[in-house]
Amino acid sequence: MSDLVEAVARHPLYIVGAAETPLGEVADESELSMVGLAARDALAEAGLTLRDVDGLFVNYMGEEGTVQVGEYLGIEPRYLDSSDLGGAAFEAFVGHAMTAVAAGRCEVALITYASRQRSLRSRRLVPAPSPFRQQLEDPYGLPVPIGYYALTAARHMHEFGTTRAQLAEIAVAARAWARLNPKAWARDPLTIADALASRPIVEPLHRSDCCLVTDGGGAIVITGAARARDAARAAVRILGAGEGQGAWDITQARDLTRSPGVISGREAFGAAGITPRDVDVLEPYDSFTITVLLALEDLGFCAKGEGGSFVEGGRLAPGGSLPSMTSGGGLSYCHPGALGLLLLIEAVRQLRGEAGERQVPDARIAVAHGVGGTMSTAATVVLARD
Amino acid sequence: MIDAATLDPTMRPFWEGVRLGEIRVQRCAACGSHQFYPRPFCLRCDGTTLAWVSASGLGVIHSLVTVHLPVIDDLAPPYRVALVELVEGPRFLGLVAADVEIGDRVSGRWLGSEPGTARLRFEAAP
Numbered sequence: 217m218s219d220l221v222e223a224v225a226r227h228p229l230y231i232v233g234a235a236e237t238p239l240g241e242v243a244d245e246s247e248l249s250m251v252g253l254a255a256r257d258a259l260a261e262a263g264l265t266l267r268d269v270d271g272l273f274v275n276y277m278g279e280e281g282t283v284q285v286g287e288y289l290g291i292e293p294r295y296l297d298s299s300d301l302g303g304a305a306f307e308a309f310v311g312h313a314m315t316a317v318a319a320g321r322c323e324v325a326l327i328t329y330a331s332r333q334r335s336l337r338s339r340r341l342v343p344a345p346s347p348f349r350q351q352l353e354d355p356y357g358l359p360v361p362i363g364y365y366a367l368t369a370a371r372h373m374h375e376f377g378t379t380r381a382q383l384a385e386i387a388v389a390a391r392a393w394a395r396l397n398p399k400a401w402a403r404d405p406l407t408i409a410d411a412l413a414s415r416p417i418v419e420p421l422h423r424s425d426c427c428l429v430t431d432g433g434g435a436i437v438i439t440g441a442a443r444a445r446d447a448a449r450a451a452v453r454i455l456g457a458g459e460g461q462g463a464w465d466i467t468q469a470r471d472l473t474r475s476p477g478v479i480s481g482r483e484a485f486g487a488a489g490i491t492p493r494d495v496d497v498l499e500p501y502d503s504f505t506i507t508v509l510l511a512l513e514d515l516g517f518c519a520k521g522e523g524g525s526f527v528e529g530g531r532l533a534p535g536g537s538l539p540s541m542t543s544g545g546g547l548s549y550c551h552p553g554a555l556g557l558l559l560l561i562e563a564v565r566q567l568r569g570e571a572g573e574r575q576v577p578d579a580r581i582a583v584a585h586g587v588g589g590t591m592s593t594a595a596t597v598v599l600a601r602d
Numbered sequence: 603m604i605d606a607a608t609l610d611p612t613m614r615p616f617w618e619g620v621r622l623g624e625i626r627v628q629r630c631a632a633c634g635s636h637q638f639y640p641r642p643f644c645l646r647c648d649g650t651t652l653a654w655v656s657a658s659g660l661g662v663i664h665s666l667v668t669v670h671l672p673v674i675d676d677l678a679p680p681y682r683v684a685l686v687e688l689v690e691g692p693r694f695l696g697l698v699a700a701d702v703e704i705g706d707r708v709s710g711r712w713l714g715s716e717p718g719t720a721r722l723r724f725e726a727a728p
């Protein structure tokens with residue numbers, strides 16, 4: 217083992233604070249003020265203040281994200297990370313923070329994000345240009361990202377016989393959880409028949425297969441055992457983290473039905489010394505129903521191609537054997553453009569036993585799995601109640 | 603339209619091919635594999651002798667979707683977009699007719715020739 221790997225093993229790390237920003241439609245805050253509110257709430261849970269933060273991790277918060285957020289918060293941290301791994305950045309940041317704290321580069325890491333994409337009507341359908349996309353993909357009018365996810369879903373259906381009704385199971389499970397979460401955006405009942413009847417967006421994906429477009433964000437605080445002992449709420453231990461990446465341009469994807477979750481899951485589960493059987497709560501990135509299906513296969517909850525039958529019968533829903541998207545997820549609770557941080561916050565709430573009506577009984581191990589771009593990045597975090 | 607020659611000089615031979623109705627890809631002299639988009643090395647064998655060749659235009663539909671949103675002015679929804687794997691290996695997006703499905707053999711040709719607006723259209727092939 218390298219010195220750093222040993223150091224990570226010797227210094228257990230904890231999430232000691234987790235907080236959402238205001239969610240839904242946020243009329244009276246800016247993205248930076250939302251970050252300020254969530255950061256202070258999360259630090260308060262940890263018995264810490266902004267002055268204790270010496271590591272800052274942000275994505276999508278401006279051209280030089282940590283600088284802009286640090287300036288707003290009035291802090292000058294000594295460890296900085298604005299890596300753009302899309303919606304998976306936040307799970308990746310947990311891994312980066314583990315390394316940074318173990319190496320002595322920072323002691324208190326703050327990971328934060330906020331977006332007012334709904335209020336600003338600024339959801340970008342076309343991302344920053346890549347020369348190849350401009351020349352070879354944009355002319356075909358394939359909307360980003362949904363068109364790319366639709367190509368993945370269509371291929372999965374062709375190769376493995378996956379059905380729209382099986383994808384609908386995922387949307388229905390998310391909605392059933394959302395109905396138990398007072399903060400969820402979409403709480404009307406949703407049946408498989410409703411989902412199948414929803415309007416097509418990019419077939420085979422229909423409206424019910426797609427996440428919400430809402431405002432929101434959050435913050436989490438990570439530190440070592442010494443400071444975790446002072447936390448006001450139960451600290452949640454980080455057992456392992458991993459990240460991976462695949463293709464940006466759809467023509468370059470080697471296998472449409474295999475996501476980089478294969479890599480991030482292997483790394484995170486390996487570091488944690490667990491298998492999918494040990495997981496009590498799963499928070500998969502549900503930007504689209506197909507994103508969840510691939511996560512289940514790529515993280516090893518079922519074999520490749522068997523995701524469709526795996527989700528049948530409400531397995532992911534309240535009362536099912538693999539409680540997943542327990543907040544209602546991006547499909548029904550909140551999707552502020554990048555969902556990864558909210559997955560971690562919900563996992564923490566479940567492990568602390570703070571999830572109210574939607575609490576999974578005796579949850580001891582939770583997994584948050586972020587996905588970014590067009591199935592381009594993935595990052596996985598394994599958390600445990602100590 | 604985009605200024606591809608400035609944006610990406612490595613694609614100039616490709617766009618010259620489009621003007622002649624060709625679908626050009628790179629072929630590695632060492633291992634014979636085809637790749638696209640272009641790189642100065644072979645992804646398969648790391649060889650550095652790569653030549654532009656004209657692909658057959660024949661391929662198989664790897665995946666296929668129908669877009670129901672308005673995205674581009676001159677494409678009225680619904681329209682179908684396919685990811686096609688050429689017999690040489692590289693994959694391209696293309697517009698397709700209503701009578702083809704995933705797994706079908708197709709043959710492609712260019713509609714237009716200018717970077718940013720040129721599109722491949724694939725039709726059923728025997």
Ligand SMILES: [Zn+2]
Nearest residue numbers: 630633644647
């Ligand atoms: Zn070669």
